[in-house]
Every structure is written in structure tokens, then in C-alpha cells.
Amino acid sequence: MQGVGFRPWVHQLAHAHMLSGYVLNSTLGVTIEIEGSEEDQLRFLSDFHSHPPLLAVIDEVHEEILEPIGHAAFEIRESRAAPGEFVLIPPDIAVCEDCLADFRDPSNRRWGYPFTNCTHCGPRYTIIQDIPYDRRLTTMSEFRMCPACDAEYHDPSDRRFHAQPNACPECGPWVELWDRERCLSSRSEAIRETQRRLEAGRIVAIKGLGGFHLACLASNEDSMRLLRERKRRSDKPFAVMARDLSAIEAMCCLSDADRAALTSVRRPIVLLPRREASHVAAQVAPGIGWIGVMLPYTPLHHLLFDGAAFDALVMTSGNLSEEPIASRNEEVAMRLHTLADDFLLHNRKIQTRVDDSVVRTFEGRERTLRRSRGYAPHPIELGVPVQQILACGGELKNVFCLTKTHYAVLSQHIGDLENLETLEVFEETIQHMKRFFRISPVGVAYDLHPRYLSTRFALSLQGVEKIGVQHHHAHIASCMAENHLEGRVIGVAFDGTGYGTDGKIWGGEFLVCDYAGFKRWAHFRYVPLAGGDTAVRQTWRSALAYLQDAGVDTGFLADQVSADAFRLVQTMLTRGVNTVETSSCGRLFDAVAAVTGVRLEANYEGQGAMELEALAVRAALPADDAYPFDIANGQLDFRETMRGVVRDRGRPGIASGRFHNTLAQAVAEICSRIAASERIHRICLSGGTFQNFHLLGRTVERLRHASFEVYLHSRVPPNDGGLCLGQAVVANHQLTSK
Ligand SMILES: [Zn+2]
Numbered sequence: 197m198q199g200v201g202f203r204p205w206v207h208q209l210a211h212a213h214m215l216s217g218y219v220l221n222s223t224l225g226v227t228i229e230i231e232g233s234e235e236d237q238l239r240f241l242s243d244f245h246s247h248p249p250l251l252a253v254i255d256e257v258h259e260e261i262l263e264p265i266g267h268a269a270f271e272i273r274e275s276r277a278a279p280g281e282f283v284l285i286p287p288d289i290a291v292c293e294d295c296l297a298d299f300r301d302p303s304n305r306r307w308g309y310p311f312t313n314c315t316h317c318g319p320r321y322t323i324i325q326d327i328p329y330d331r332r333l334t335t336m337s338e339f340r341m342c343p344a345c346d347a348e349y350h351d352p353s354d355r356r357f358h359a360q361p362n363a364c365p366e367c368g369p370w371v372e373l374w375d376r377e378r379c380l381s382s383r384s385e386a387i388r389e390t391q392r393r394l395e396a397g398r399i400v401a402i403k404g405l406g407g408f409h410l411a412c413l414a415s416n417e418d419s420m421r422l423l424r425e426r427k428r429r430s431d432k433p434f435a436v437m438a439r440d441l442s443a444i445e446a447m448c449c450l451s452d453a454d455r456a457a458l459t460s461v462r463r464p465i466v467l468l469p470r471r472e473a474s475h476v477a478a479q480v481a482p483g484i485g486w487i488g489v490m491l492p493y494t495p496l497h498h499l500l501f502d503g504a505a506f507d508a509l510v511m512t513s514g515n516l517s518e519e520p521i522a523s524r525n526e527e528v529a530m531r532l533h534t535l536a537d538d539f540l541l542h543n544r545k546i547q548t549r550v551d552d553s554v555v556r557t558f559e560g561r562e563r564t565l566r567r568s569r570g571y572a573p574h575p576i577e578l579g580v581p582v583q584q585i586l587a588c589g590g591e592l593k594n595v596f597c598l599t600k601t602h603y604a605v606l607s608q609h610i611g612d613l614e615n616l617e618t619l620e621v622f623e624e625t626i627q628h629m630k631r632f633f634r635i636s637p638v639g640v641a642y643d644l645h646p647r648y649l650s651t652r653f654a655l656s657l658q659g660v661e662k663i664g665v666q667h668h669h670a671h672i673a674s675c676m677a678e679n680h681l682e683g684r685v686i687g688v689a690f691d692g693t694g695y696g697t698d699g700k701i702w703g704g705e706f707l708v709c710d711y712a713g714f715k716r717w718a719h720f721r722y723v724p725l726a727g728g729d730t731a732v733r734q735t736w737r738s739a740l741a742y743l744q745d746a747g748v749d750t751g752f753l754a755d756q757v758s759a760d761a762f763r764l765v766q767t768m769l770t771r772g773v774n775t776v777e778t779s780s781c782g783r784l785f786d787a788v789a790a791v792t793g794v795r796l797e798a799n800y801e802g803q804g805a806m807e808l809e810a811l812a813v814r815a816a817l818p819a820d821d822a823y824p825f826d827i828a829n830g831q832l833d834f835r836e837t838m839r840g841v842v843r844d845r846g847r848p849g850i851a852s853g854r855f856h857n858t859l860a861q862a863v864a865e866i867c868s869r870i871a872a873s874e875r876i877h878r879i880c881l882s883g884g885t886f887q888n889f890h891l892l893g894r895t896v897e898r899l900r901h902a903s904f905e906v907y908l909h910s911r912v913p914p915n916d917g918g919l920c921l922g923q924a925v926v927a928n929h930q931l932t933s934k
């Protein structure tokens with residue numbers, strides 16, 4: 197991969213062992229030729245294997261003895277991007293320890309400089325305009341290096357040798373603090389003034405690596421209430437950036453895997469169980485059991501915390517709900533004008549907007565929920581050759597992917613494809629990545645939902661083979677692909693909404709599938725959903741549907757919502773007007789959330805389910821404490837379950853705990869039946885519902901106990917952000933088997 201400091205490191209190593217030769221990047225990997233005494237060569241190899249650079253990923257090493265040809269010295273040969281060549285583009289990387297030391301050292305020329313970086317760290321994907329990765333093709337091209345920086349850049353023994361974004365206070369970008377009218381201060385003074393303004397409870401828009409954050413004190417209820425009001429985001433959780441690990445320990449409980457994820461060079465947001473006695477305002481993540489926390493990842497973030505009176509800041513992406521993240525200064529002036537009081541800007545352009553990534557750990561491993569900064573566009577290795585394909589992904593949390601050779605390159609998180617702005621970003625990013633990776637797709641894969649903008653886009657393309665892939669088949673294929681599975685598996689796909697081959701809304705699905713196709717072995721019993729998207733917001737509508745289906749008196753629910761609305765929905769359900777049948781697992785969670793009074797209306801996707809998860813974790817019931825359920829005609833029938841939930845509705849914790857256990861038991865029961873008839877013992881779990889780690893844990897436990905091999909997602913999200921990978925491998929199978 198370019199930009200990870202591999203060649204300079206080899207150069208230094210060769211020098212240290214007095215070897216001549218060269219190092220060269222090519223499509224095959226890195227080629228190194230060394231000439232010298234056998235002893236020196238062996239020492240070189242031993243160092244090579246034991247201390248590779250932090251960011252280098254070495255898959256395989258082949259060694260070969262050559263005739264000496266008398267290299268005069270050791271040199272780094274220029275790599276060239278041939279047409280059609282596949283070059284790996286590095287993601288953005290958190291500031292390294294050495295650079296941290298540089299800008300904190302008063303005697304260093306980079307003291308207090310927020311754009312310090314080296315070959316081991318700093319911006320990459322967000323500043324690259326084209327390949328090869330070279331300064332003139334980045335947004336740093338407009339800054340001419342001063343003699344000191346230039347000398348570092350050309351010195352193979354320097355940590356900044358060929359560090360493309362290399363800069364210093366003399367020659368590089370700088371920061372300025374603005375209020376809504378004018379520039380208040382610049383450089384170090386701007387950072388100090390920003391600290392003071394944050395401490396005073398103001399909301400500051402801060403330009404970062406891949407876009408803007410809106411920042412305010414994480415301990416201040418008033419600023420946060422204001423931020424929620426301005427962002428029109430009533431209770432969707434905010435991410436928090438904390439000064440250091442000990443500040444995080446004060447807020448959350450950490451496992452070793454959490455610590456590793458937090459401090460990795462990718463610096464994702466990690467979802468962590470919240471400590472009851474934390475000083476972080478309840479407003480950060482109301483009603484749910486975890487907080488999304490990250491550590492500072494740019495020098496600017498570190499400088500904001502240095503000497504400040506606060507330990508934690510809310511850092512939420514600088515956009516209105518559902519709009520793409522803002523990346524340009526002018527755009528911010530327009531769009532964030534009403535959201536922030538002050539603006540900490542800088543003049544390094546952002547070529548590609550990239551949100552913070554989100555992970556959670558499970559069984560000691562990082563599980564990606566939003567794969568963006570630090571991860572994209574690092575490719576997923578597929579283990580098998582693939583055709584060049586564009587897979588357009590879904591509607592919510594859109595991510596698309598491009599495949600070539602053995603790789604799937606997933607885009608950064610694009611967002612919810614529900615408006616023109618996001619659609620533009622989607623189309624721009626596709627063009628951009630096709631150029632970067634020299635990919636000309638022969639096939640395009642898309643979701644079957646006729647109204648998804650990504651589907652419409654795919655169908656509008658000319659001169660490519662078009663392949664529709666069913667939503668849940670794509671989820672399972674995605675899980676198979678990242679686990680390098682071939683052959684048939686049992687796929688359990690649980691989520692909110694996915695268009696079915698019968699035109700109904702699927703979401704509680706048991707498939708037997710491979711890349712070629714799927715059989716829908718079982719699914720949740722259909723219930724009518726009244727009013728489509730409105731039903732997703734008004735969770736009580738799902739409750740009413742489930743209660744009527746189960747023949748339970750709905751009086752207690754009627755008391756909690758407006759009488760007119762209740763009657764209207766009741767009529768719709770009874771007469772089947774403006775209803776669609778659904779087997780959605782998300783709607784079943786909604787129903788339970790509403791019946792137990794936990795949530796009658798959701799303010800963001802999955803809110804009811806997240807609150808139920810928090811309650812179930814706290815209730816900590818034994819795994820066999822569950823409700824009954826039925827299985828008939830390939831349908832999983834929860835009417836008996838709902839009757840149990842209704843009885844327990846005064847004790848939401850108990851009800852939620854039992855409900856989670858019921859689902860886990862139902863999964864195990866159906867999978868056992870499938871295994872008995874189909875002789876398959878491998879199970880893939882996928883779909884947005886499995887972001888619920890209480891459900892995931894209980895389900896995996898049951899399945900393992902029944903001797904199944906269980907496969908989960910790790911590098912690709914289980915939610916719709918992972919759909920594109922499944923679409924791509926299914927399409928690839930169709931194209932190759934023709
Ligand atoms: Zn560095």
C-alpha cells in the first residue's frame with residue numbers, strides 16, 4: 197500500500213546493514229533486491245520479519261537467491277501507476293507518537309502545529325485527488341514546502357521522506373477561528389480561544405480530516421439541549437471524544453478488546469457500556485446503555501484538549517439530520533451557520549468527505565458497524581478471483597463497493613440515500629473510486645426495492661449487465677464473503693426492511709443459500725403494517741398489528757395514543773387499506789417496545805430496539821426464561837409470545853429479557869430443523885438486528901451449544917452498510933457461471 201512508510205523503512209534497514217540494491221512498489225507487492233555479505237543479508241531479513249512498520253500488512257514473503265550484479269548503493273525506485281493497475285490507497289491514520297512528541301516539544305519547529313504528520317500517520321484518502329499518491333495530486337499541492345520540509349521530504353533517512361502531506365508552520369495550512377461574522381484569531385491563539393468558547397458552553401464547528409464536527413462540552417446539559425434543538429435530533433445518541441483512556445474509564449467499562457479498538461491507528465468510535473455514575477450528561481445518549489466514544493486522532497484534536505478544563509467533548513458530524521457531512525468552508529458557512537456559534541476552520545481542502553467509523557467489540561474482536569474513516573478504502577480480501585463489478589448497496593446507511601482481482605473495495609459510509617445531496621455524493625464517489633482503482637465494471641448489482649435511489653441509479657446505467665439481488669440474500673452472502681465461505685449455509689437475516697421476491701416487506705428470514713441463490717426456508721409470520729414509513733416512526737402501529745393478530749384486547753394501548761389516530765389505524769388494519777404485509781424483525785421489536793410502554797414513537801431508526809436491549813442487559817435473565825412461540829407452515833408465529841409480553845408489560849425489563857431469549861430460542865429451533873432436513877451446520881447471522889449484542893450473544897450461545905458453526909461479521913457491518921459486498925459476490929457468481 198502506498199503512503200505507509202514501507203519503502204523508507206526498507207531503505208533505512210538496508211543502510212543499517214550496509215546492503216546495496218533497491219526497493220520498488222508494484223502491483224505484485226513490494227520487490228526488494230539486496231546485495232551484500234550473507235551475514236548482513238540474514239540480519240536484514242531477521243529485522244525485516246520481526247519489526248515491520250506499524251501500518252504495513254505483510255501477507256506473504258517470497259525469497260529468491262539472485263546472481264550479484266553490483267548495485268552501487270541502495271535506492272528507492274519510483275513506482276509508476278500503469279493503466280489498469282490496481283493500487284491500494286491508504287485510509288487516513290491517527291497521528292503517531294513521534295509526531296505527537298514533535299508538536300508538544302517547545303523546542304521543535306512544529307510546536308503546537310495542528311497539521312504535523314509523517315509517513316506513519318496523517319491524512320491520506322481524504323486529501324487524495326488522483327493516483328499515484330503523490331503530493332501534486334493531493335489537496336496539499338497548493339502549499340509549497342519550505343526548505344526545511346523539502347529537505348525532510350527528500351531525505352530517505354528521515355521519518356518524513358516522501359510524506360506527501362508534510363508541512364510546518366512556515367509553509368503549511370493553518371487554522372482560524374470565526375464567529376458568524378468575522379475571523380477572530382488564527383493559529384495557536386485560535387485554538388486557545390476555541391477552548392475558552394467551548395468551556396463557556398458554546399457550540400463550535402470544527403473542521404477535521406473528512407468533514408466537520410459540531411463540538412460542545414459533554415458535561416453540559418444546556419449546550420447539548422441546544423445542539424439537539426438546532427440539529428433537529430431529539431435523542432439520537434451523540435459521539436464523544438475523550439482526552440485519553442483514563443477519561444474514558446471514568447465514563448465507561450472497557451474490555452481489553454475495547455482498549456485495543458480505541459487506541460488503534462484507525463481510531464474508530466467504540467460503543468461502550470456506560471458507567472452509571474459517569475459525569476457525562478445524560479443527554480449524550482438518552483435511554484440506551486452505551487456511549488460512542490473515541491480518542492483524539494488529529495494533532496488539532498490533541499491541541500484542543502491540551503491545557504483545557506474539559507476531558508470530553510461531544511463531537512457529532514456537522515450535518516443536519518440525513519444530509520451528507522459538510523466538507524467545504526463555503527458550504528459550512530451556508531449550512532452550519534445556524535447550527536454553530538463559532539467555526540474553527542482551516543485551509544487544507546477536503547477532497548473526500550469521510551465520517552467517523554463506529555465499532556463495537558464482541559468475543560474479543562472488533563465488529564464494524566459503520567466502516568468509514570481509517571478503514572475505507574482499504575479493500576476486503578475475498579480469497580477468490582472476481583470480475584469488475586459495481587454493487588450499489590441499499591437505501592439507509594448506503595455504502596457501495598467495487599470489485600477487481602481478489603478485492604472488494606467498499607466506499608466510505610455515504611449515508612441515507614433519501615435526498616438529492618446524498619445522491620450526488622453517492623454518484624461522485626462512485627466516479628472517484630472507479631478512477632482511483634482503475635475499475636470499469638462489467639456488471640452492476642442492486643437491491644430489488646424499486647424505490648431505492650441506488651436501485652434506480654443502477655437501472656439507469658448503460659452497457660453493463662444488471663443483476664438484482666434480494667436484500668436478505670445479500671446480507672448472508674456478505675457474511676459468507678468476509679468469512680471466505682463457499683457452498684451452502686443457513687442464513688439468519690434479521691432487520692427492519694428488505695424488499696421480498698413476493699413484493700412484501702421481509703425482515704425475519706431463515707434462508708438456505710449459497711452465492712448462486714437462496715431458498716426461503718422459514719420466516720416470521722406476516723402481519724400487516726399500516727402506513728409504511730409512518731409505522732416505522734409510530735411504533736405503536738406495529739404493536740396494534742401484532743395485538744390484533746394475537747387476538748389480545750388493545751384497550752391499554754388505545755389509552756396511550758390519540759384516539760383519532762388509533763381508530764384510523766385500526767380501520768386500516770381491519771380493512772387492509774394502505775397496509776403492506778411484513779415479516780420484519782425490526783417491527784416485532786417496535787411492537788414489544790410499544791406494548792411495554794418503552795417507546796410508542798421512535799425518533800430515530802432502531803430506537804425502540806436499542807432501549808429494549810439496554811433493559812434486557814440490565815435484567816440479566818437466565819437464557820431459558822422465555823415465552824412460548826409456534827412454528828407452522830414455514831412461519832415463526834409470535835402470537836403466544838405477544839400474549840406473554842402483554843402480561844409482563846408492567847415490568848419492561850423482564851418482558852424485554854424474556855423476549856430476547858425467545859428470539860434466540862426460536863433461531864436455534866428453526867436452525868435445528870433446517871440442519872436435520874438439509875444437512876447443513878454452518879450458520880451466518882446478518883442484518884441490522886444483530887447490532888443488538890445482547891440478542892447476538894444469546895443467539896450465538898444457543899447455536900454453539902447445538903454444535904453449529906456460527907459465522908458473524910467483523911470487518912463489514914451486519915446492517916445495510918454491508919449489503920453491497922453480498923450483492924457483489926452474488927453478481928460475480930452470476931457473471932462467472934454464464
Ligand atoms: Zn507521524
Ligand SMILES: [Zn+2]
Nearest residue numbers: 342345364367
Ligand atoms: Zn515547512
